[in-house]
Amino acid sequence: MSPLERLLTLAAVSLVASPAFANTTMDVAPAETSVSVGDSSTLEVAIGGFVGEVGVYGFQFDLSYDPSIVSVERVDEGPLLAPGGFKVFLPGEVDEGAGRVGFVAGTPLGPQPLDVPHGGAAATVRFKALARGTSPITISNAVVLSFDREELSIETSGGLVRVVPEPAGPLLCATSLLALFVYERATRRRGVVKTFAAGGLRLR
Amino acid sequence: MSVAVEAQLTPGDLNLDGVVDCTDLEIQTLSFGRQSDQPGFDPRADVDQSGLVDVRDLVFVAWRLPATTTCF
Numbered sequence: 079m080s081p082l083e084r085l086l087t088l089a090a091v092s093l094v095a096s097p098a099f100a101n102t103t104m105d106v107a108p109a110e111t112s113v114s115v116g117d118s119s120t121l122e123v124a125i126g127g128f129v130g131e132v133g134v135y136g137f138q139f140d141l142s143y144d145p146s147i148v149s150v151e152r153v154d155e156g157p158l159l160a161p162g163g164f165k166v167f168l169p170g171e172v173d174e175g176a177g178r179v180g181f182v183a184g185t186p187l188g189p190q191p192l193d194v195p196h197g198g199a200a201a202t203v204r205f206k207a208l209a210r211g212t213s214p215i216t217i218s219n220a221v222v223l224s225f226d227r228e229e230l231s232i233e234t235s236g237g238l239v240r241v242v243p244e245p246a247g248p249l250l251c252a253t254s255l256l257a258l259f260v261y262e263r264a265t266r267r268r269g270v271v272k273t274f275a276a277g278g279l280r281l282r
Numbered sequence: 283m284s285v286a287v288e289a290q291l292t293p294g295d296l297n298l299d300g301v302v303d304c305t306d307l308e309i310q311t312l313s314f315g316r317q318s319d320q321p322g323f324d325p326r327a328d329v330d331q332s333g334l335v336d337v338r339d340l341v342f343v344a345w346r347l348p349a350t351t352t353c354f
Contacts, residue, residue: 136344138337164351166307166344168314181315183337187307188349221337227345229338 102127102222102230104139106215106237107199113207114244120204121215121237122156123182125222126197133225134158134192136185137200139234140170140220144213145177148205148239156199158192159184169201179203181219191225207241214238294346296326302346304353310340311354 103126113119125137137158143150155167170182182201186192205213217234224230294302296309313327313335329339347353 136337136341164349166353168311171315183340185337185341185344187344187347187351189345190349223337223341227341
């Protein structure tokens, strides 16, 4: 590699690695989760990336989901806003028919940036599992403003909620015991008794 | 006879009472997410006159509040 090529490579690497050119991220976490029908699951919408380099001031996002699979029970502020203490958090409006939470937003009050060098959860969203299936959770209308109130370039990534059948509880237990009882009676009639303690079969 | 009235506008003072306080923020939160053609839209809250009240408008007022303000 010639000195010129080496110099160009070094410049390219430092350009890519520079926080000034890196994006802020807004992600659904965890990216995938499973929940039983009738149960609830809480997801976070987290802001990350190089937020510590620029200082985050305000944020906003919408969240879309499949309303035939899950519903939104509540939206709460995440710990991202907590360090400042003086802030406003707007939980947005839930449109169950459309499967959308619109305009979730938050900002500190006064000229103070959020003291979150590594980012964190801007909001938590609790979903209730309605029916078996998979619902994508998609972020849109995302805005993150820097301490200078400049709009940051954002990369968003959504998530998936898999709703599985509810676990069989007492009913399955009762059915299993009944089946065992019937089986035991049938084997006794045929003259075969399982002797579990002896670890074998004994003929009567 | 004519009288000249000179008004001193304070950025972020949406209700024009001379101070930026929680009542200005409340004007925005009541209109938040509304577009100009929707009920509940308050043009005073649309600071950047984009036709939508969003976080860009919200931070304009929030930034101008004293740092130890508790509104809600």
